[in-house]
Each structure stands twice: as C-alpha cells, then as structure tokens.
Amino acid sequence: MNNINHIPLSGFFSAFCRCVVRWRWLCLITVAAISIFFLTQLNKIRFDNSSDIWFVDGHPSLAAKARFDRIFGNDEFAYLLFTSDKTPFTPEHFHLMDQLAHALEQGVPYVRQVNWLGNAERIKGRDGEVEIKPFFSQSPRTQAEVDQKLTEALDEPNFANNLISPDKTALTMTLDLNTYPPKEEDLTPQKTIVNAIDAILAEARFAPLKPLVGGPPHYNIRYSELVRRDMGKLFGLVILVQMGLLLFFGRGPRAVVTPLVITTLAVFWTMGTIGLLGFTLNLLSSALPTMLICVSIADSVHLIAAFSHESRQGMTRKENLASAMGEVGLAMMLTSLTTAIGFLAYLTCAVKPYREMGIYVACGVVYAFLLTIVLTPVFYSFGRSPIARKQKSPRKVDFLNRLLDRMLQASLHLVCNRPRAVSIGFILVMVLTFFGYLQVKVESNTAKLLFKGQPLRDTLDEIDRRMGTSITLEFLLDADGEAGIKDPDFMKKLDRLTMAAEANPLVTKADSVSRVVKQMRQAMHDNDPAYYSIPDTADAVAQYLYFYESSGGAAMDRQVGFLSDVVRLSIKCPYFDTAQARQLLEEMQKQVREIFGPEMKVVVSGGMSRYIELNDILYAGQRHSFIAATLAIGIVMMTVLRAVRFGLLSMLPNIFPVFVTMGFLGLVGLYLDVITVSFAGVIIGVAVDDTIHFFTRFKQEFARLGNYKKALAATYFSVGRPIIQTSVLLVIGNAVLLFSSVLGFFKLGLLFGVAFSAALLADLWFAPALILLFHPLGRERA
Structure with a gap:
C-alpha cells in the first residue's frame, strides 16, 4: 500500500x-x-x-421601460407581414385581413390596438371640415379599387414605410400591447400572446392568408x-x-x-x-x-x-x-x-x-x-x-x-x-x-445568435428587407405640462427632431405628435401641402389638437402622456449591429441636445436601447x-x-x-x-x-x-x-x-x-x- x-x-x-x-x-x-x-x-x-430577465433589479433600463409602460402601455409589439407573392392583395384577401384584425384585437390577451392599412387614420379636409376616417371605410370590391388605394397610401406620410412598403408589395399589421401583468399573474405573457396569435391564424377561414409573424414576443x-x-x-x-x-x-x-x-x-x-x-x-x-x-x-x-x-x-x-x-x-x-x-x-x-x-x-x-x-x-x-x-x-x-x-x-x-x-x-x-x-467585439443583438437559413432568422431578415421595422428606439421628452405641448417653439423643435431621425440612413420610420399637428393644419386649409407645417401660435396648436380629438382621432394617447407632461418620439429600424445601434443612439442624443438644449430631460427606452x-x-x-x-x-x-x-x-x-x-x-x-x-x-x-x-x-x-x-x-x-x-x-x-x-x-x-x-x-x-x-x-x- x-x-x-x-x-x-x-x-x-x-x-x-x-x-x-x-x-x-x-x-x-x-x-x-x-x-x-x-x-x-x-x-x-x-x-x-x-425581455427584462437580462437585467438585475434596479437597472436603469428596467426603470426606463417601467416609465414607458406606465405612460404608453408597452414598447413591445407583435407584428404580421403580408407579402403580395404569398398573399395576393385582392378584395377577398383584404376582407379576410379586416376579419383577422378584429379577431386579433378581441382574442389576443394584452392587445391594446391592432393597426393596419384598413383601419389606419386618414386625415382629410372636406368643405371646411376635417374628417378622420379609416383608410378603408369599407372593404374594396374590385381589384382596381385595391390598386388605387395602395397607390393613395404611399401619399400618406404616416403610412409609407410603416403600414405599406414603398414598392406596394408588403403590408403590415401591428399589435400594440398593454403593459404586461405581474409575473404572479402570468409568468410568460409573451408566450400567452404568441399562443393566441397562432391559434387565430390556425383557423380555417384565415388559411388563405400566409403572414410572416415577428415582433419581440414571437422572436423570444x-x-x-x-x-x-x-x-x-x-x-x-x-x-x-x-x-x-x-x-x-x-x-x-x-x-x-x-x-x-x-x-x-x-x-x-x-x-x-x-x-x-x-x-x-x-x-x-x-x-x-x-x-x-x-x-x-x-x-x-x-x-x-x-x-x-x-x-x-x-x-x-x-x-x-x-x-x-x-x-x-x-x-x-x-x-x-x-x-x-x-x-x-x-x-x-x-x-x-x-x-x-x-x-x-x-x-x-x-x-x-x-x-x-x-x-x-x-x-x-x-x-x-x-x-x-x-x-x-x-x-x-x-x-x-x-x-x-x-x-x-x-x-x-x-x-x-x-x-x-x-x-x-x-x-x-x-x-x-x-x-x-x-480586436474582440461584443454583440448583444440576439438576432445574430441564429444561423442564416434558420426559419426564425429568415423571417426576421425578410421583415427587415421588406419593411425595416423590426425594432424600436423610443425617446420620452419632458414637455413641461400642457403649456409645453401647446408651445409652438417646443412643437417645432419636436418636429425638427422627428425629421432629423427620419433622415438618418439607419432609420426606417420616425413618428411623433408633430405629424398630427401638421396633418390637421393641412386638412383645415383644404389639404394644401403648403400648410403641412407647425403653426406659429400656441392657440393654433391647441386648436388643431382639440379638433383632432373631437373629430375622432385616436392616436394622441400613444404619442402624448395623459397629463401632457411627456411626448414620445418613436423610431423604427431594422435589426442591425450593436455598433450601428450605438451610433444611432449617440447621434439622436446629440440632436436632442442641439435642438432642445442640454437641460431637456430625456428617457430612452425600446428594444434597441436595451440591447x-x-x-x-x-x-x-x-x-x-x-x-x-x-x-x-x-x-x-x-x-x-x-x-x-x-x-x-x-x-x-x-x-x-x-x-x-x-x-x-x-x-x-x-x-x-x-x-x-x-x-x-x-x-x-x-x-x-x-x-x-x-x-x-x-x-x-x-x-x-x-x-x-x-x-x-x-x-x-x-x-x-x-x-x-x-x-x-x-x-x-x-x-x-x-x-x-x-x-x-x-x-x-x-x-x-x-x-x-x-x-x-x-x-x-x-x-x-x-x-x-x-x-x-x-x-x-x-
């Protein structure tokens, strides 16, 4: 031994x-x-x-998301993409899409609103009055009517690169979500949403529709x-x-x-x-x-x-x-x-x-x-x-x-x-x-964790190729109460920031309440494009916002806080490298400082901010x-x-x-x-x-x-x-x-x-x- x-x-x-x-x-x-x-x-x-499991309790990203969710509902969304090669844009299919939108709004938990071309708000002036109606007030009956409507949609500033692709070959249906419940009530609300969407799409009546499904809940x-x-x-x-x-x-x-x-x-x-x-x-x-x-x-x-x-x-x-x-x-x-x-x-x-x-x-x-x-x-x-x-x-x-x-x-x-x-x-x-x-780099974009050729990765790539709106970057700007919202100087600065964001080559679409004000002003001046701008007086801004809501406009609660103390700038982008995302964030933060000054209080949220x-x-x-x-x-x-x-x-x-x-x-x-x-x-x-x-x-x-x-x-x-x-x-x-x-x-x-x-x-x-x-x-x- x-x-x-x-x-x-x-x-x-x-x-x-x-x-x-x-x-x-x-x-x-x-x-x-x-x-x-x-x-x-x-x-x-x-x-x-x-999505919040990646951060420890108390992290600033969770605080930013919590504030966004408290004011605007949820910065996550579910997403359906219809392409003309898989789902031809015919009157019959448009009728089915309308039924699908109603089914999703009624049958998917935590859905706040379903937005698509059929129910999108169209602001037009008629005989000195403003009409705010769904883009399709009724389902199209002929193919010619469908084609005409698709062409008209590209002339609407809120539709192009948002609800319809510039080449008219893709349409989107976005499910805006409410804040998720506490985990004691539903540990996996994303799974609840995805399962409900899958169940509705599996119904026989929707079989002719072949959408690609995306958005953070589905991807995760x-x-x-x-x-x-x-x-x-x-x-x-x-x-x-x-x-x-x-x-x-x-x-x-x-x-x-x-x-x-x-x-x-x-x-x-x-x-x-x-x-x-x-x-x-x-x-x-x-x-x-x-x-x-x-x-x-x-x-x-x-x-x-x-x-x-x-x-x-x-x-x-x-x-x-x-x-x-x-x-x-x-x-x-x-x-x-x-x-x-x-x-x-x-x-x-x-x-x-x-x-x-x-x-x-x-x-x-x-x-x-x-x-x-x-x-x-x-x-x-x-x-x-x-x-x-x-x-x-x-x-x-x-x-x-x-x-x-x-x-x-x-x-x-x-x-x-x-x-x-x-x-x-x-x-x-x-x-x-x-x-x-x-030379080592860190990449936190989870889309890059999949090989190309994987169905999930291909779906994400196809959505970005067609629309480029897979992820959002959200800015919450302190409006200093109702007076700030009505202030034409503030509104003009917000519009400058929105236009600067949309001009960025990394951005597909940017939206804020300034677009509503400009559309209302144009509509109240017989749809004259020369009036597509922010007015010079606080009374005019207040008037346009009042007429918008009294005419049936429903987008204010997604763009302005309930107490009018916060406005939202929403930027939609494709998934890209973290380095490019950081570049976009830094450029936008620089724009905020240059336009509003260093004293502006800003909270940044959205999926891009978190990654x-x-x-x-x-x-x-x-x-x-x-x-x-x-x-x-x-x-x-x-x-x-x-x-x-x-x-x-x-x-x-x-x-x-x-x-x-x-x-x-x-x-x-x-x-x-x-x-x-x-x-x-x-x-x-x-x-x-x-x-x-x-x-x-x-x-x-x-x-x-x-x-x-x-x-x-x-x-x-x-x-x-x-x-x-x-x-x-x-x-x-x-x-x-x-x-x-x-x-x-x-x-x-x-x-x-x-x-x-x-x-x-x-x-x-x-x-x-x-x-x-x-x-x-x-x-x-x-």
Whole structure:
C-alpha cells in the first residue's frame, strides 16, 4: 500500500470511503430516495423568457421601460407581414385581413390596438371640415379599387414605410400591447400572446392568408423553443459521446456506467433543486444539462484511475478503494471548489441569467462531487476479483497505454531539456493573442445568435428587407405640462427632431405628435401641402389638437402622456449591429441636445436601447467575472499548496487558455455574444481542475523524492493519463455544441475546444517548464 499519510485530509477521505463501503446499501437507498424526490420537483420548473430577465433589479433600463409602460402601455409589439407573392392583395384577401384584425384585437390577451392599412387614420379636409376616417371605410370590391388605394397610401406620410412598403408589395399589421401583468399573474405573457396569435391564424377561414409573424414576443418564444429542442437533442448526444470515449479509454463497464450515472444524477438533482426553490430557467440556462455533464465528469474519472493504479499493489478491493480515495480525495474536492468558483464568478456580472447560471452550475458541481465520493466506492465495492483483471482486450489496453506513455515521455523529455524555450514560446503566444483580444467585439443583438437559413432568422431578415421595422428606439421628452405641448417653439423643435431621425440612413420610420399637428393644419386649409407645417401660435396648436380629438382621432394617447407632461418620439429600424445601434443612439442624443438644449430631460427606452445597455453590461461582466475567478482561484491555490510562489505559478497555465481563446476570437473575426461573453471565468474554473491534480501530485512527489525532474517524471506517469483523458472528454464532449442550430452555442463549443486543448498543453508543458525554471518549492535534496 502506498504511503499517503503526507497528503492532507487523506485519512478523512479514506475513512469516509470505508464508511460508505460498509453501509453501501444504505447509501444506495439514500441516493435513490433523494433522486426520486428531485424527479418529483421537475414539473415545478418554469421558464421565464421575458425581455427584462437580462437585467438585475434596479437597472436603469428596467426603470426606463417601467416609465414607458406606465405612460404608453408597452414598447413591445407583435407584428404580421403580408407579402403580395404569398398573399395576393385582392378584395377577398383584404376582407379576410379586416376579419383577422378584429379577431386579433378581441382574442389576443394584452392587445391594446391592432393597426393596419384598413383601419389606419386618414386625415382629410372636406368643405371646411376635417374628417378622420379609416383608410378603408369599407372593404374594396374590385381589384382596381385595391390598386388605387395602395397607390393613395404611399401619399400618406404616416403610412409609407410603416403600414405599406414603398414598392406596394408588403403590408403590415401591428399589435400594440398593454403593459404586461405581474409575473404572479402570468409568468410568460409573451408566450400567452404568441399562443393566441397562432391559434387565430390556425383557423380555417384565415388559411388563405400566409403572414410572416415577428415582433419581440414571437422572436423570444420561438428562439427559446429552438434552444430547448437543441439542448434536449445535444444532451442525449453528449451522453453517447462521453460513453464512447469512456469505452475507448475503458477500464471495464463500470468505468463507463459510473461517471455517466453520477453526472446524470447531478443534472437531475440540480434541475430538481431549481424546481423546489421556485427558481426559473431561461434560454441561457437551457444549456445547463449539457454543460454539467461535461464539467462534472472529471472527478469520477480521476478516482477510477487512482483505484485502477492502486489495484496493482496487491491489496484487497476495499483497501484499494480507501487508498485511492485518500490519494485523490483532496484534489477532487479542490477541483470541485475551483470549478464552482469559476461559475460563481458570474455573480459579478450584472446580467441576471448569468448570475442564475453560475449558481445552478456551482450547485451541480457540488452534487457531482458528493455523488462521486459516494457512488464510485459503492459501485466498485462489489465483486471479488481485483479491478486489474480482464476488462477488455489486453492488446487494446497496451496500445492505448503505450500511446499515452509515449506522449507523456515526449513531453517530459521536451520540458526537462528545454524549459526556457518552452516557457518563452508560451509567453510569446500569450503576447500575440493579446493583440487578437484587443480586436474582440461584443454583440448583444440576439438576432445574430441564429444561423442564416434558420426559419426564425429568415423571417426576421425578410421583415427587415421588406419593411425595416423590426425594432424600436423610443425617446420620452419632458414637455413641461400642457403649456409645453401647446408651445409652438417646443412643437417645432419636436418636429425638427422627428425629421432629423427620419433622415438618418439607419432609420426606417420616425413618428411623433408633430405629424398630427401638421396633418390637421393641412386638412383645415383644404389639404394644401403648403400648410403641412407647425403653426406659429400656441392657440393654433391647441386648436388643431382639440379638433383632432373631437373629430375622432385616436392616436394622441400613444404619442402624448395623459397629463401632457411627456411626448414620445418613436423610431423604427431594422435589426442591425450593436455598433450601428450605438451610433444611432449617440447621434439622436446629440440632436436632442442641439435642438432642445442640454437641460431637456430625456428617457430612452425600446428594444434597441436595451440591447445597447445589455452590450455594455456584458462587456463589463466578462471582465469582472474573469478577474473574480482568477483572484478567488489564485487564493485557493496558494492556500492549498501552502506556498505563495507555487500558487501564483500555478495560475499562469490557467490564464494561458483564456489568452489563446480570446486571441483566437479576435484573429478570426468572431464576436462575443450573450451566450459566449462570460466564458473566460468558466475556462479558468474548469481548466484549473487538471492543474490542481498535477500540482498537488507534484508537491507530494517532491516531498518524497526531493528532486524536481524525478518528481515531474513520477507526476507525469501517475496523473498524466487521467489528465489527458479528462481533457479529451471536455474537448470532445463540448464539441457536440458544434451541432447546435444556435450560432452562440456553436461558437461556445468551438471556444471550449480551443480553450481546453490549450489548457492541456499548458498543464503538460508550460507548468512543468515554469517549475524547473523557478524551483518554487525550494532547493533540491541530495
């Protein structure tokens, strides 16, 4: 039996293992009971796909949206696009569209009003009076009448690029929404809306209409459904991949079944905990099962490897288990701790789904560690023959072992003979990749998370190609009460701002109450275009607004606050890059300052505003989580290794894969998004696992041998194989994300592959080279 008394806590873990083996049936029954309990909690899990989940409570974006919702209802909307190639614009179809608009207004919860060309307000003067009527006062009866109306619509300033495309081949139907109810009443109001729209469109009478459906509720729900389907498929695939790899590395059927049972139970326990505590899942945490399988499998692999090594020492099975647990128990506990720390670093990110994801995965890692130290001894305690007996073809065992040993021998030879060159090489790579990191951009536009060719992405692109009105940017301007609304100077400034917005090449449509005033003035002057302007007196402005409402105009409540203290400028745009969105926001804010002066109070809301804000907190979160994970894990390493120099030295191989991966991102032109942005802390938290096994084992061997090269050789050939195996499991296991339909998860699989490959090279080459150069444990003994 190996002497493991010099390993901290070895006695505790050995004693714990003996206790587990003694009471193995009780342990199995307890694990089974807990598993059944958590399975019963799975039906309590709820999904929250609302747009505000990305921000922590109290964030200014949520305050801005709350104010907008309180005054104007909701800055989200549902959207239907009718195209002449799929739905010919005939009298029959116009009649159906009118029926559909009424059905949607009556049958879709939270709808405030349905706007389309048929019921759009048309302001015209007739015989000295103003008429405000629906554009189609009655359904057209002939095709000629339809064609004439479509042509007339382009002459209406509020219709073009809003309700009808300039080429008359597309019409829109927009569902303005009321404020969503509290989550206690409806956790997923977006889903409620989408389901109601789908049910109405599925009615047989509307079958001839083939609209494209868009808007934030539809996109968010369909995207979440796609992610959940993807993750369900990938979860099964990762199980199969891990099973195949474990069979390849094979130490018998138990070496395959045990890690998979442990990781699968850890997933179910974690999901059950989420349901039990009333927490929610979202589109980001949908990847939780797949990620947990990959990051929590290493402990059982290392313990099985140690047991396999001990079984060759001529001890009984129970003695083997106790010795193996004593040998690697501390390292397993530390790797679980550092992995949990890596994910808990998400708590420094001001993005709510990341904070939740960090807690969920950390919880799963702890569960996996507890299951490993209980179930592995239990499963391996059965049987009379030592584990080293025939488990598979000896030829295959010898071939695999020889292959791994040759890799380790070559690594040892390189490091021992050229430690300085190896270290310089790794440092140069870090410097080079730092310049790549400087080129990395963050993109928070969720539309870019989908591959082109995905139906959801194609729908979004088609809506933008035809109309360019997929997202809004909303400005709420302080009007200083009713007097401000009537002030012609204020109204002229508002009109200048509206026209400046519409003149911006990034903007499709801009609208404000100033258009109503100009249309009313023109209508009251016999529709003379020369009078399409803001009057010069407050009395005239007040008169036009009064006549508008008394004539049946219904748009004021969507453009002016109830107390006339706020006016709204609504800007509609296509989805574009965050950089372009930021450019538009900054240009509009500059226009507000130049036109109204710096004293104007402005609140910015709308979907575009939120994804700009999200971009900023994602970038800050990536930096904060990386720093937090590095500091916390560094402290743990220095504490465990009981040497500041040795602990600091151990962090360099773990920072290396982060540099390489970030540099890879910048050099190949990929961007960080809401899925990949905080992976740096995860890489450190997971990559450090193998470093802990390497450094703790090296310290043990150096204490025993007193020579750096001999200690390195002993370390290579004791923990080298499981380090390679767990790295392969991480790289290939996460590679299943490359089969995702979601571009963000595809990139995550690619980045994890690069990162964990770089981490393996750093553990086998960079770390040993640094140890030989700096002698962090002091002088060698004779």
